[in-house]
Amino acid sequence: DAGVIQSPRHEVTEMGQEVTLRCKPISGHNSLFWYRQTMMRGLELLIYFNNNVPIDDSGMPEDRFSAKMPNASFSTLKIQPSEPRDSAVYFCASSLFGEPQHFGDGTRLSIL
Amino acid sequence: AQKVTQAQTEISVVEKEDVTLDCVYETRDTTYYLFWYKQPPSGELVFLIRRNSFDEQNEISGRYSWNFQKSTSSFNFTITASQVVDSAVYFCALSEAGRGGSEKLVFGKGTKLTVNP
Numbered sequence: 744d745a746g747v748i749q750s751p752r753h754e755v756t757e758m759g760q761e762v763t764l765r766c767k768p769i770s771g772h773n774s775l776f777w778y779r780q781t782m783m784r785g786l787e788l789l790i791y792f793n794n795n796v797p798i799d800d801s802g803m804p805e806d807r808f809s810a811k812m813p814n815a816s817f818s819t820l821k822i823q824p825s826e827p828r829d830s831a832v833y834f835c836a837s838s839l840f841g842e843p844q845h846f847g848d849g850t851r852l853s854i855l
Numbered sequence: 856a857q858k859v860t861q862a863q864t865e866i867s868v869v870e871k872e873d874v875t876l877d878c879v880y881e882t883r884d885t886t887y888y889l890f891w892y893k894q895p896p897s898g899e900l901v902f903l904i905r906r907n908s909f910d911e912q913n914e915i916s917g918r919y920s921w922n923f924q925k926s927t928s929s930f931n932f933t934i935t936a937s938q939v940v941d942s943a944v945y946f947c948a949l950s951e952a953g954r955g956g957s958e959k960l961v962f963g964k965g966t967k968l969t970v971n972p
Contacts, residue, residue, distance in 0.1 A: 776959065786946065786962040799959060834900060843890065844960060846900035 745769070747847035749835050755853045761823040764850045767816055768837030776836040776844060777810055777820050786834075792818065804829075825854045857882045859949050861963035868937055869971050876932040876966045878947030884908075886952040889923065889930040890960065894944040903945075906930065907952070937970045944968070 748767040756762055768775050776791040790800040792812045800810070807826070812818040822829055830853050836844040858881040868874045880889065891903040904914065906923050914921045918935045934941055944967045948960040 778960075785964045786960075788959040788961075791959055802959075832898065836900075843902050843905045845902060846892075848899045851898075 747835055747837050747845055749833075749847035749850050751850060752848065753851045753853075755855065756825060757855050758826055759824045760854075761821065762825045762829075762852060762854075764820040764833050764835075764852070766818045766820070766835030766837075766847060768818070768835070769845060770816070772837035772839050772845075773815070774838045774840070774844075775812060775818050776838075777818070778834040778836065778846075780832045780834060780849070781830075789820070789833075827854045830854045857884075857887075857949050857951070857961045859947050859961055859963035861945075861947055861966050863966045864964070865967045865969070867969045867971065870939060871936050872970075873933060873935050874937050874968065874970075876934075876945050876947075876968065878930045878932065878963060880928050880930065880947070880949045882949060882951075884951050888950045888952065890948040890950070891921065891930075891932050892946045892948060892962075894946065894965070896943070900946070903932075934968075937968075939970050939972055942968060942970045 750765045774793050777789040778786050779789055780786045789802045790810045791798055795812045808822055810820045832849045832851050834846050834849045836846045838844040860879045887908045889906045893901045893903055904921055911923050920933045922931045944965045946965045947963045950958045950960050
């Protein structure tokens with residue numbers, strides 16, 4: 744079975760540019776999570792969805808970050824405008840109700 | 856608030872040694888889950904185990920074993936006869952029990968394990 748698929752795997756862009764990260768959850772999973780990993784803060788949840796509905800976005804750093812889940816098989820995390828401090832590895836994870844989360848391989852984002 | 860503490864930042868052992876990774880958690884919930892994830896050098900996060908707060912039985916899976924003690928709020932992970940392939944960062948995590956869906960994970964800062972040949 745295909746796991747969680749994230750794209751791109753790597754992104755390098757200049758400060759001020761819009762960045763869009765994409766995630767395809769495991770088919771049939773009804774929860775989707777976006778996490779960010781940095782050296783300073785470790786792994787932290789940004790936002791999660793249950794049945795395509797955002798449940799908790801308290802981890803979204805600021806208004807420059809937005810996430811959508813238009814259907815059960817696709818989600819995006821957008822940063823506009825991007826800043827160097829947004830450089831991190833962004834993970835998407837999905838799970839079936841009450842089951843452990845399975846993570847994608849992550850997107851390594853570098854903002855110059 | 857929920858919190859997970861992994862006091863060991865880095866551990867280095869020689870192959871075939873046993874090693875225990877410590878995890879201490881804080882939560883006000885009576886129902887919760889504890890997890891261990893592995894992050895090898897390639898960067899992905901691999902699920903290892905989940906325990907719920909009502910099940911304090913220790914678990915063994917091959918060379919891996921987990922010791923859950925509610926009295927000390929600990930969920931420690933032991934690797935027996937370590938191998939070079941066990942080298943990775945290991946994360947302990949905590950979540951509330953789902954209320955109709957899955958809940959977020961709160962991660963510890965991780966323990967970097969290096970197993971030397």
